[in-house]
Amino acid sequence: MTGRIRNHKSLKAVLLALALVLGACGEDKQSAGRPRPPTENEPPVVATVPVEPVPQTPAPKAHPVTAKTKETYQWYCAQCHGVKGKGNGINAPHTAVPPRDHTKAAYLETRSDEQLFHVIKFGGLAGGRAPCMPRWGHTLDDDMIHSLVNYIRELCHCEAL
Numbered sequence: 001m002t003g004r005i006r007n008h009k010s011l012k013a014v015l016l017a018l019a020l021v022l023g024a025c026g027e028d029k030q031s032a033g034r035p036r037p038p039t040e041n042e043p044p045v046v047a048t049v050p051v052e053p054v055p056q057t058p059a060p061k062a063h064p065v066t067a068k069t070k071e072t073y074q075w076y077c078a079q080c081h082g083v084k085g086k087g088n089g090i091n092a093p094h095t096a097v098p099p100r101d102h103t104k105a106a107y108l109e110t111r112s113d114e115q116l117f118h119v120i121k122f123g124g125l126a127g128g129r130a131p132c133m134p135r136w137g138h139t140l141d142d143d144m145i146h147s148l149v150n151y152i153r154e155l156c157h158c159e160a161l
């Protein structure tokens with residue numbers, strides 16, 4: 001172990017971590033997932049203090065449907081697809097091809113999430129669909145588009161192909 005504490009920086013980090021462990025009465029919330037912290041009767045074992053700070057690796061994003069997703073849908077999509085996704089938005093009568101009804105499972109079940117993502121990001125034309133479905137890749141980031149796909153799955157109560 002001592003071989004790992006080579007320079008002042010890491011020694012400082014260890015001392016600081018030690019002081020934190022001692023000062024925090026073992027209530028160290030940051031230690032989740034790391035080796036068990038020392039109990040009160042047990043002197044802190046230096047080996048349990050990571051010398052290198054472990055960066056918090058974010059869990060793989062699940063793109064949950066949030067209030068922001070629904071707000072985005074109302075703001076950008078409802079004008080054509082309707083407030084409830086039924087394809088009856090205020091612009092629907094004026095598109096050459098009717099906006100897709102996002103509550104219709106029969107159709108949406110035949111499409112994969114990747115296909116829906118692609119059409120939303122790059123527009124109808126890019127996915128072999130009508131050009132009056134605009135492309136949103138310049139306006140919305142990928143995370144938002146993924147969560148919109150999940151929202152459409154909620155609207156249709158259906159699974160991806």
Ligand code: HEC
Pocket residue numbers: 072073076077078079080081091095097098099100111115116119120124127128129130131132133134136148152
């Ligand atoms: C200007 C009107 C308009 C707006 C705004 C619009 N769409 Fe569309 N969308 C359409 C039309 C029209 C179609 C049908 C295209 C077709 O069937 O060829 C469509 C189709 C789709 C489809 C089905 C693609 C497929 O595989 O058939 C999805 C998913 C979709 N839109 C998502 C969205 C989302 C999400 C938004 C908001 C970010 C949005 N649309 C905004 C007009 C619009």
